[in-house]
Structures are given as structure tokens and as C-alpha cells.
Amino acid sequence: MNPFTFQYPVKVVFNPEAENQVGQEALAFGKKVLIHHDSGAYLEDSGLLPRVRKSLDEAGVSYIELGGVRPNPRLSLMREGIELCRKEGIEAVIAIGGGSVMDSAKTIAMGAVYDGDVWDFALWKAQVKDTLPVITIPTMSGTGSEVSCCAMVCNDEVEPEDKRGIITMAIVPKVALINPSLQASLPKKQVASGCMDIISHTLTTWFTDSQDVYITDRMMEGLIESVIKYAPVVLENPTDYEARSQIAMAASLAVVFMCGFERNSCGADHAIENPLTTMHHLAHGTTLAIICPAWMRYVYKRDLPRFVQFANRLMGVPVDPFDMEGTALEGIVRFEQFIKDRLGLPTHMSEIGVENSDIDFLANVVTNNGTTTVGGEGPYKLDINDVKKIYEIAK
Ligand SMILES: NC(=O)c1ccc[n+]([C@@H]2O[C@H](COP(=O)([O-])OP(=O)(O)OC[C@H]3O[C@@H](n4cnc5c(N)ncnc54)[C@H](O)[C@@H]3O)[C@@H](O)[C@H]2O)c1
Numbered sequence: 001m002n003p004f005t006f007q008y009p010v011k012v013v014f015n016p017e018a019e020n021q022v023g024q025e026a027l028a029f030g031k032k033v034l035i036h037h038d039s040g041a042y043l044e045d046s047g048l049l050p051r052v053r054k055s056l057d058e059a060g061v062s063y064i065e066l067g068g069v070r071p072n073p074r075l076s077l078m079r080e081g082i083e084l085c086r087k088e089g090i091e092a093v094i095a096i097g098g099g100s101v102m103d104s105a106k107t108i109a110m111g112a113v114y115d116g117d118v119w120d121f122a123l124w125k126a127q128v129k130d131t132l133p134v135i136t137i138p139t140m141s142g143t144g145s146e147v148s149c150c151a152m153v154c155n156d157e158v159e160p161e162d163k164r165g166i167i168t169m170a171i172v173p174k175v176a177l178i179n180p181s182l183q184a185s186l187p188k189k190q191v192a193s194g195c196m197d198i199i200s201h202t203l204t205t206w207f208t209d210s211q212d213v214y215i216t217d218r219m220m221e222g223l224i225e226s227v228i229k230y231a232p233v234v235l236e237n238p239t240d241y242e243a244r245s246q247i248a249m250a251a252s253l254a255v256v257f258m259c260g261f262e263r264n265s266c267g268a269d270h271a272i273e274n275p276l277t278t279m280h281h282l283a284h285g286t287t288l289a290i291i292c293p294a295w296m297r298y299v300y301k302r303d304l305p306r307f308v309q310f311a312n313r314l315m316g317v318p319v320d321p322f323d324m325e326g327t328a329l330e331g332i333v334r335f336e337q338f339i340k341d342r343l344g345l346p347t348h349m350s351e352i353g354v355e356n357s358d359i360d361f362l363a364n365v366v367t368n369n370g371t372t373t374v375g376g377e378g379p380y381k382l383d384i385n386d387v388k389k390i391y392e393i394a395k
Contacts, residue, residue, distance in 0.1 A: 001212045002262040010147045011175045018177040019137050022052050023059025025175045029133040030091025032062050036105040037096045039067030042185040064088055073104040074156040081108035092133040099143030102136050103151040106171045109134045122153050122164040134173040139182045141248040142194025142285055144255030146176040163278040180244035188235055192343040193285025195231040199224055200288045201254040204267030209378030213263050221313050223250045232342045266380035269295045272390055275365040280354050289345035294394035296332045302379040304328055349395050363387040
């Protein structure tokens with residue numbers, strides 16, 4: 001087993017009224033907070049935002065609100081939030097929403113205490129040393145941003161928009177208040193998209209060139225199996241609290257696996273998905289549903305035993321010792337069927353009307369004009385030509 005150091009600094013409160021605790025949790029960090037959200041009707045209709053305001057009022061914490069976050073969150077709004085925090089003496093940021101809101105809140109929190117331009121962090125020109133404390137109240141499970149060390153930021157000040165990740169343990173939220181029943185109002189497409197995101201996060205680390213990973217293999221297989229089991233249940237019955245809870249817990253755990261333990265992450269589907277999502281303004285999980293199987297079809301021969309394990313343990317394919325390649329391929333076919341039939345998501349760009357995408361441009365973004373690779377240093381390593389071929393498969 002590879003040596004590792006593991007420390008995960010977030011308090012998770014998980015119950016069907018978790019948001020009512022926000023006042024007390026916020027008080028630990030100060031007396032004035034920013035509430036950040038996407039202004040979606042579900043926030044008022046469900047009573048969530050009123051409950052958060054009430055909890056803060058009761059704790060004696062004052063607040064200002066900044067709404068308007070869009071999917072693939074805008075840098076320009078984050079700048080507004082940063083200015084607001086500085087001007088108003090904000091001591092903590094509360095994110096209520098999906099991954100886009102939570103990432104926007106994390107970026108505001110890091111920018112508010114940084115002298116330079118927050119976009120520096122996305123360009124790796126500066127490292128995040130400090131942030132305002134962030135409390136997350138997720139309304140959608142998928143990204144795991146409620147506990148993750150990542151924020152995806154879309155620079156809408158350039159054309160075409162440039163979306164990048166800021167990844168550092170310094171931005172892990174301080175508290176996550178998780179109430180799975182807040183997700184009952186989610187459209188089915190977003191539920192499916194979130195479930196696809198969880199599977200992709202887990203697989204990205206499950207596909208590894210690290211050796212002796214039995215324990216974490218089995219733990220991650222448990223996560224994926226849980227999503228395969230419960231995703232169709234929540235799609236069928238949006239108010240099933242137990243099923244929602246299984247998905248919500250899987251979402252958070254999936255990103256914790258990505259941030260620690262002993263394994264190299266070799267999946268590259270998020271890196272390849274990202275510019276495609278930005279270019280065509282797609283839902284993150286929908287693009288993953290397209291890229292993930294395409295990536296598998298391209299790389300499976302490079303590590304046949306692991307793809308046979310995927311087919312057998314996760315897709316229930318009996319191992320044919322005389323046809324390992326056939327076993328692996330059947331696993332990929334069943335995975336595509338699950339995405340299409342159980343999640344109701346597309347597995348090719350043509351199915352969502354994305355024709356003639358500029359593959360050269362996309363591959364250049366993924367590999368910084370061919371100067372970098374993705375997928376680790378082992379058999380899954382992908383250069384610009386590999387990435388182009390994966391986009392071709394995904395067409
Ligand atoms: N930080 C991370 O660790 C991480 C990981 C993966 C992806 N991401 C990023 O997160 C973003 C995607 O986030 P997401 O998939 O959670 O979606 P999202 O936050 O973009 O939200 C999608 C839509 O769902 C709506 N919505 C959210 N909760 C709702 C509810 N309870 N009821 C009704 N509507 C609701 C939102 O208003 C929005 O229109 C992308 O930018 C992606 O790149 C971040």
C-alpha cells in the first residue's frame with residue numbers, strides 16, 4: 001500500500017432539519033454573514049430560505065444576501081460577492097444550493113481575504129492561504145462540493161468563457177448541513193445528473209495504477225453500488241427520504257476518497273467533460289454521462305484486469321477467462337445501458353443536438369495546447385491526440 005496522510009477538516013451534520021442549526025453554527029465564526037444562493041423559486045417555495053433567515057435571527061447573526069448564481073458559476077458575480085464581503089465586514093459565507101452556488105461561495109470566501117485577483121488561484125499564480133469560513137447547505141447531491149477541496153469557476157469576462165478548478169484543502173468548508181429532503185423539488189434531469197457525477201467521482205479514483213488497494217476498492221465499489229441501487233428509487237419517488245439519504249451520503253464520501261488515501265486517480269473524464277460543458281452550456285452530469293463511457297472504450301485495453309473487475313463486480317458480468325476483452329467490453333455496454341435506461345441520460349453528443357463540436361479546440365483546452373497530459377502517469381495517461389479520439393468516440 002502507498003503511504004498516505006489523511007485529515008479531513010469538515011463537520012458534517014446530516015439530518016432532516018439540519019438547516020435549522022445554521023444560526024448556531026454561524027455564530028461560532030462571527031456575527032455577520034453572507035447568504036449566497038441562485039435565487040431559484042425552490043428556495044422560497046420550500047421554506048428553506050425563510051428557515052435559514054429565522055435560524056440566523058434567533059442566534060443574533062445578521063446577514064446580507066447575494067443571489068443570482070447560474071450553473072457554471074460566473075467569476076463576475078464572485079467578484080461582486082468579494083466586494084460585498086469586504087465592504088460589509090462579513091465573517092462567514094453560507095452557501096445554499098447545488099455545486100455551482102457552493103463553488104461560488106468558496107471562491108468569494110477565498111477572494112475576500114486575498115489582496116490580489118481571485119482568478120490568480122485558478123491560474124495557479126497564487127496559492128490559497130486563508131479563506132472566510134464557509135457553511136454549506138446542499139440542495140442537490142452530486143458534486144460533493146459541500147465537503148470538497150475544489151471550486152470550479154467560470155471566467156465569464158473572456159470569450160469563450162474559461163472554466164477552471166481551484167483545488168486545495170484550504171477551501172474545504174468548515175460545516176456541511178445536509179438535509180436530503182431539500183432535494184425533493186429537483187427536476188429529474190438534475191437528480192440523474194448528480195448521480196452520474198457521484199459515479200464519475202468514484203470511478204475517477206477507482207481506476208488507478210496504485211497497487212494493493214483492496215480496502216478502498218471495496219469501499220468505493222460499495223458507493224457505486226449504492227448509487228446504482230438508489231438512483232432509480234429517487235427518480236421514481238422524489239420524496240423517499242431514505243433513498244435520498246443514501247445518495248446524499250455517497251456524494252459527500254465520493255469526494256473524500258478523491259482527496260485522500262493511498263491511490264493515484266487515473267480517470268480523466270472530468271477534465272475532458274469540463275470544456276465541453278462550458279462551450280455548450282450543458283449540465284455537468286449530462287456531459288459526464290457522455291464522456292465517461294467514451295473514455296472507458298478508449299482506455300480499457302490499457303488495463304484489462306481492472307476493466308474486467310469493473311465488469312464483474314460493478315456490472316455483474318461473469319468473468320470469461322478465455323475472453324477477458326469480451327468481459328471488459330460487456331461491462332462498458334452494461335454501464336451505458338444503466339446510464340440510458342435507468343438514469344435517462346444520453347451517452348453521445350448527437351443525442352443532445354451537439355453536432356460539430358470543435359474537437360481540436362476542446363482538446364487544446366484539456367491539455368493546455370498539448371503541453372500537459374491527463375489521467376496520471378501510468379497506463380491511463382492521455383495526451384492531446386488521445387483526448388481528441390475520446391471526443392470522436394463521444395460524438
Ligand atoms: N466543487 C466540487 O467539488 C465540484 C465537483 C464536481 C463538479 N463541480 C461543479 O459544480 C457545478 C454543477 O453543480 P450541480 O451539478 O450541483 O448543479 P448546479 O448547482 O449547477 O444546479 C443545477 C440546477 O439545479 C437547480 N437546483 C439546485 N437545487 C435545487 C432544488 N433543491 N430544487 C430545484 N432546483 C434545484 C439550480 O437552481 C440549477 O438550475 C459545475 O460547475 C461543476 O463543474 C464542482
